[in-house]
Amino acid sequence: MLFDTIVVLAAAFIIARNLFARHGKVGVSLVAFGLAALLTASLTPYYLSFIKLPNQGLASVVYFVVTYLLFYVLIAVPAILLSSLIQLVVVTLLLGLIVHLLPGTMSSGLTSQSRVYAIMAPLFARLPPIDVQALGDWFKRLLPGKQ
Numbered sequence: 001m002l003f004d005t006i007v008v009l010a011a012a013f014i015i016a017r018n019l020f021a022r023h024g025k026v027g028v029s030l031v032a033f034g035l036a037a038l039l040t041a042s043l044t045p046y047y048l049s050f051i052k053l054p055n056q057g058l059a060s061v062v063y064f065v066v067t068y069l070l071f072y073v074l075i076a077v078p079a080i081l082l083s084s085l086i087q088l089v090v091v092t093l094l095l096g097l098i099v100h101l102l103p104g105t106m107s108s109g110l111t112s113q114s115r116v117y118a119i120m121a122p123l124f125a126r127l128p129p130i131d132v133q134a135l136g137d138w139f140k141r142l143l144p145g146k147q
Contacts, residue, residue, distance in 0.1 A: 003116060004117075007095065014087050014088050032075040032079065036069075037068065039071045040064055040068040099111060100127070
């Protein structure tokens with residue numbers, strides 16, 4: 001059950017971080033900005049067909065702004081959620097691998113009554129036996145200055 005709690009906390013942290021921090025990054029925002037602008041501009045003939053009065057200039061601006069914001073949210077939020085989902089899958093797999101490498105007494109405490117780890121366990125059961133000491137030595141040799 002502890003494994004599931006850690007995965008849920010990681011999911012909440014990843015989604016919250018991506019929702020609040022992603023707007024400062026250029027990649028997703030510029031794509032969503034451009035696509036929303038193109039889609040809003042493509043609706044111009046439809047807006048002009050029902051905005052006929054000459055004093056409705058402000059109304060047309062409001063229509064365009066509301067449409068742009070709607071398209072921006074519909075494009076940006078799923079991209080952020082998809083990015084969060086991919087990050088969550090990677091974090092869950094890494095956490096499952098770490099738990100799999102732990103000694104049985106420690107891992108059983110983390111994974112008892114876990115629904116998420118029960119789904120992932122067949123994946124890790126297919127892994128060949130891993131010598132943790134040799135893996136640690138290999139990582140130490142990767143560090144600079146440890147030649």
